[in-house]
Amino acid sequence: MDFTALMDNTNGKNSFMLHNGIRLTKMEADHAVVEADLTRVSRNLYGAVHGGMFLTMADCAAGGTARSNGMRYVTVSNSFEFFRNTNSDHLIAEGRVKSRGSTICVVEVEIHDREGILLCGGTFTMFCVGKLDEIPSD
Numbered sequence: 001m002d003f004t005a006l007m008d009n010t011n012g013k014n015s016f017m018l019h020n021g022i023r024l025t026k027m028e029a030d031h032a033v034v035e036a037d038l039t040r041v042s043r044n045l046y047g048a049v050h051g052g053m054f055l056t057m058a059d060c061a062a063g064g065t066a067r068s069n070g071m072r073y074v075t076v077s078n079s080f081e082f083f084r085n086t087n088s089d090h091l092i093a094e095g096r097v098k099s100r101g102s103t104i105c106v107v108e109v110e111i112h113d114r115e116g117i118l119l120c121g122g123t124f125t126m127f128c129v130g131k132l133d134e135i136p137s138d
Contacts, residue, residue, distance in 0.1 A: 032064030
């Protein structure tokens with residue numbers, strides 16, 4: 001599996017990740033990491049990291065982790081918990097496969113700040129929709 005090519009493809013073509021400043025920084029079998037440098041638009045009215053930013057990063061990490069087997073996945077469901085917020089300007093979301101079947105992949109995700117403090121985490125159930133080479137071109 002060419003993980004570098006998969007990461008380059010994701011980082012160059014995933015418009016939603018690009019829009020949110022999220023990039024895939026590590027991918028290996030059953031494991032992926034996404035990171036983001038936070039800006040003003042990543043924060044809520046009170047200046048804290050928006051919950052949607054946390055959940056978006058976690059979903060992107062889960063997707064990258066599931067795709068590490070060369071297949072395409074979509075999110076079926078998730079359960080997510082927020083533990084604390086941060087003033088950090090950088091977040092790291094890490095996903096690891098908990099269980100992988102022929103169509104369902106369950107991924108555990110944790111998000112930490114730059115100092116390694118656990119901020120939130122959850123479980124994502126991903127559904128396999130085909131091979132990565134079947135991705136429609138732009």
